[in-house]
Amino acid sequence: MTDIFKDATQSPEARADDLLSRMTLDEKIGQMHAVWLFLNENGEHNVRSDQFTGESDADTLRQMLGRGLGQITRPLGTRSIDPAEGVRALNALQKFMLEETRLGIPVMSHEECLSGLMIKGATLFPSALGYGATWNPELIEEVGKMIGEEARAVGCHQGLAPVLDVARDARWGRTEETFGEDPYLCGLMATHYVKGLQGEKRDLLATLKHYAGHSASEGGRNHAPVHMGWRELNDMFLLPFEMAVKLANAGSVMPAYHDIDNEPVHASRHLLTKVLREDWGFDGLIVADYVGVSLLYQHHGVASDEAEAAALSFNAGLDIELPGDDCAKDLEDAVKRGLLTEETINEIVKRVLVEKFRIGLFEKPYADDSAVTLQSEKAVDVAREVAEQSxxxxxxxxxxxxxxxxxxxxxxxxxxxxxxxxxxxxxxxxxxxxxxxxxxxxxxxxxxxxxxxxxxxxxxxxxxxxxxxxxxxxxxxxFPGDVDDSTSLEQASxxxxxxxxxxxxxxxxxxxxxxxxxxxxxxxxxxxxxxxxxxxxxxxxxxxxxxxxxxxxxxxxxxxxxxxxxxxxxxxxxxxxxxxxxxxxxxxxxxxxxxxxxxxxxxxxxxxxxxxxxxxxxxxxxxxxxxxxxxxGTPIARHFGSAYPFGHGLSYTDFAFTNLSLAEDQVDCESGEIRLSFTITNTGQRAGVAVPQLYVRDELASVVRPVKELKAFTRIALEAGQTGKVTFVVPTDMLCFTGPQGHRIVEPGQFELMVGASSGDIRLKTKVALTGSLHTLARDWRMVSKTEIS
Incomplete structure (x- = not known):
């Protein structure tokens, strides 16, 4: 009789339960971390040694791998290696896992893939800021699809992208990795990227990062603390993650390095379990940012040692420590000290195993080194089109x-x-x-x-x-910790x-x-x-x-x-x-x-x-x-504002916005849709592409609201003299905000609607009234507007 976990006709949950029941504590812990290796196709692998990883001799490494392993870190993306050779080396590791460990559990491979699969020879796409500047979510879905095809070809099972941080301070170095400063645009772009990368089967996991608020750090400094309340966090920084989880079924989430109101995100059960899993229904894997667990004791000072840091993260909701086993190696000690229960470990390992079964890893553990396809004509064409549109x-x-x-x-x-x-x-x-x-x-x-x-x-x-x-x-x-007092440090440019x-x-x-x-x-x-x-x-x-x-x-x-x-x-x-x-x-x-x-x-x-x-x-x-x-400020600060604001960009022709109309000027607060139409005419001498944008302002609310927020946009190509009609359909749910009780609500009242060529170039205005009573949103609220063009 075939063991249940080996039977592909059984559900991933049933297979995981059966396999879990056979595992020792050491084998379970092995599934809760990665190892960062220089792989070799002859099976003689070496541990990468730098500030992210420790050192390990061959016997210790073999003993560790013999217990099984959750993930292998960047097998092709760590150094310059021929892709086919890299696949053979990864297959060698996989062969060891299948044939020389007691239970034969295959390992997942992850790579970076923000602006293309980060390995030798892969297509080099524009940066995420370029993705955002296209204002073309469907095109970015094609980017995700192209990157996903290259990733699957080299045996990659998880890609560490996209970045959903909402840009807030241009001094922050990672601004380049973001889609921009608007949560709705970031969420929509990320949703389409995830759909493209993962495909309909979700057999390659996208990783939403850096969850959350990473871009709002003190002074725009990397890893620095974040200071904000729940409303701002939820409305501005969590929204893109919520969209990608609910609309794109994102397979993985990566918490950020920083602390929010003095709580490190890697130790936040509220964010990792309550919000992400319980409130949003996330069913994928939560993976640590590299060395993020060890920073709990090395930098944040909320844990006394590796075991306590691991217990804090895994109790909070973490599933896998990346890139190695800095702290996961001490999980057995954490259990002995009563910091973490084996029941919690069982819940975590089951999630890891379910994902491995669900993506078909047990049935297809190897990649074909003769079928590696990178830089396809289609991928290069998409890279060029994104570059042009950005x-x-x-x-x-x-x-x-x-x-x-x-x-x-x-x-x-x-x-x-x-x-x-x-x-x-x-x-x-x-x-x-x-x-x-x-x-x-x-x-x-x-x-x-x-x-x-x-x-x-x-x-x-x-x-x-x-x-x-x-x-x-x-x-x-x-790096912090390398010096006693960073405040007096002198660094040459x-x-x-x-x-x-x-x-x-x-x-x-x-x-x-x-x-x-x-x-x-x-x-x-x-x-x-x-x-x-x-x-x-x-x-x-x-x-x-x-x-x-x-x-x-x-x-x-x-x-x-x-x-x-x-x-x-x-x-x-x-x-x-x-x-x-x-x-x-x-x-x-x-x-x-x-x-x-x-x-x-x-x-x-x-x-x-x-x-x-x-x-x-x-x-x-x-x-x-x-x-x-x-x-x-008051009076208005001289340095405030922007001559070139969000949404700005010129064409080689001119566009006139006219004939604004509302289907209804009163819409039900709970179930309604705002239907707003207008015409755009190319008044110049050559063809062009207009990018009309709809902004909304809540005129009276129970909490302070922004002066305007993007709620819809589109691209429309028009020949010289041609006119097009655009209709934006905005569900009233999208006028929500986090209310005094901490939940998303929609309040009745007056809203100003602004159509323009940018956030600073408003061409048309009108108002709509939401009627009825205050509405608290359900889990599955309407998060996306629709566009009709004729």
């Missing part, structure tokens, strides 16, 4: 699209540096932290893109102008101070009809770059001497187009009004240069819109469009 024309005096110029000077440190087009969780950039390099020949830079498209018609010259970093190298100065290349750039500009100056960031984690995880700043001035370069080129009097490739918005030293045009591309991925050239020349119509307001200065941070009325 280009934002911030300002334009008419010089764009380029036409009639005979000589163009392409200037700047990001003009011909492939790494300047890639975010911190792209494989080539991430390797810098390990002092390794990766081939980047498939990345098309702005210079290469322009030469390819118009180089036979226009003379293009190039001058670097300056460096951002003279040397890219690993090694952040210090790694930014370049060289000015000797500026004269050549000035000469190139003087000889050209127009200068395209490419400036911005070099992304890199832990201060290997100017933005990215752990690369936070205290200024929004362009890094290094890029401002001096820009000043000198503008001083020539030649028309200057600035192209900003970055992970955050930057100020341009007061030159904004002196530029012929300003363009933002964020990190545009391997097709970024082609996409930029297509948009600058008008081969592709610009349609990108900002999902981050550009603060007037670092002193204005944090600034976001959906602020409260009194956020500007």
């Amino acid at each position: 280009v934002v024309i911030v300002s334009n005096d008419g010089i764009l699209p380029l036409s009639g110029q005979k000589k163009i000077a392409v200037i700047g440190p990001t003009a011909d540096d492939p790494l300047a087009l890639l975010g911190d969780y792209s494989f080539p950039v991430h390797l810098i932290h390990n002092d390794e390099e990766e081939e980047i020949g498939n990345v098309i830079t702005p210079l290469a893109g322009l030469k390819e498209l118009i180089g036979d018609k226009v003379e293009i010259t190039y001058a670097r102008g300056c460096n951002i970093l003279d040397e890219r190298k690993a090694g952040a100065p210090v 790694s930014l370049s101070t060289r000015l000797d290349m500026i004269p050549d750039a000035v000469a190139a500009a003087e000889e050209a009809d127009v200068a395209i100056v490419c400036v911005g960031d070099l992304s890199g984690i832990f201060q290997t770059g100017t933005v990215g995880e752990g690369s936070d700043v205290d200024t929004l001035r362009l890094p290094a001497v890029q401002q001096e370069l820009l000043d000198a080129v503008v001083a020539t009097g030649k028309p200057v187009i600035v192209v900003l490739s970055s992970g955050r918005p930057y100020n341009l030293g007061g030159l904004e009004d002196k530029l012929a045009a300003q363009v933002m591309t964020f990190f545009s991925g391997q097709q970024g240069g082609t996409a930029l050239a297509n948009v600058l020349t008008g081969a592709v119509e610009p349609s990108g819109r900002l999902t981050l307001s550009i603060p007037k200065s670092a002193g204005a941070a944090p600034y976001f469009y959906n602020h409260n009325f009194k956020s500007s």
Whole structure:
């Protein structure tokens, strides 16, 4: 008779119960953590040794693996390894697990996949800020699908993306990993990314991170404490996670490193169990952020040692410690000390086993090393389309699209540096932290893109102008705990101070009809770059001497187009009004240069819109469009606001918004829908793409509400002279907020409806009244608006 757990016709729950009943405590604990190894196809694996992992000899490693293992950490994404070889090495580990452990439980593999699968040779997509700037959720679903196909091909079962943090402070290095500053847009983009990545079967788990509020840290500093009440947390920072859990059936969630009101998220039973599992119905796996459990005793000081830290996290709701077994190795000690019960361990391990059965891991434990497909034509096409749709024309005096110029000077440190087009969780950039390099020949830079498209018609010259970093190298100065007192620590800047290349750039500009100056960031984690995880700043001035370069080129009097490739918005030293045009591309991925050239020349119509307001200065941070009325101070602070706010972006044509109408000006509070229609006419001389946006303001509420909130948006392509009718259908549930009792409610009353081209460019206004009595939302409330276009 076949054991129940080996019978694929049985339910995942029944198989998990049967297998669990056969396991020792050691074997159960093995399923509750990962190991970070350098895998070898001959089976001689080595533990990765750095600040994230400890060291282990071969006999100890074999003994540990013999008990079974929950996950293997980044088997192909830790170092530069041929994908087929990496698959064979992963299969070797899987063979050991199946054939040389007592119960033969296969291991899950996870990889990073924020801007593409983070392994050698995978497609390099734009950064998440670029995803957001498309305002095209369906396209981002295609991104998820393409990344999912590459992940499945190499035996990956869980991808550590997307990032649902709502951007709040541009100084924060991880701003580049977010979709933007609006919770609804972040939630919608994440929902579609998750749907694409996981597929209908959810046989590859997406991981929602960093749960939650990570982007609202003190001063925009990585890991710093977060100070906010439940209402703000729920309405602004939890909403995207709630949407992705309920609408996309997300398979995994990763808690964040920080503490909220002095409670570390990795130890918060309220957030990990009460909200996530009980209130929302989440049924997947909660996995720790790397070393997040050990930080409970190393940094937060809420646990005395590894065993207590592990007990705190697993009692709170954690399922698997990543990336290794820093604290999980001490779980048996935690049980002996009465800090954690075996009953709780059983509940956790059952969830892990159920997921392994549900994704079909027992039936298909191996990947086919002969069938690894990366960089498919479809994936590269999607990467280019995202890059094109994310280009934002911030300002334009008419010089764009380029036409009639005979000589163009392409200037700047990001003009011909492939790494300047890639975010911190792209494989080539991430390797810098390990002092390794990766081939980047498939990345098309702005210079290469322009030469390819118009180089036979226009003379293009190039001058670097300056460096951002003279040397890219690993090694952040210090981490908390490395020094006794971080408040008096003196750290030298790694930014370049060289000015000797500026004269050549000035000469190139003087000889050209127009200068395209490419400036911005070099992304890199832990201060290997100017933005990215752990690369936070205290200024929004362009890094290094890029401002001096820009000043000198503008001083020539030649028309200057600035192209900003970055992970955050930057100020341009007061030159904004002196530029012929300003363009933002964020990190545009391997097709970024082609996409930029297509948009600058008008081969592709610009349609990108900002999902981050550009603060007037670092002193204005944090600034976001959906602020409260009194956020500007009294009297209004001079530095408050944004000249280029959320939703802003220009086209090469003009659009008129007219004929606003409401189906009903009174709608039932509990069950109604607001149907708002208007027409958009392309009044210019060429085709274009409009991105109409609907904002709502609650005029009278029981708690303070934002001045406006995004509730619907769409993209509509119109030929010159063409008119389209847009109807937004907004369920009244979407006018909810967290009320005085801590629950989502919808109150009757008057709401202002604003239709515009951006949050700061409102074209049409009307009002609707919600009637009836106060309504408390059920678990499955209506979270998404609909759009009809004719």
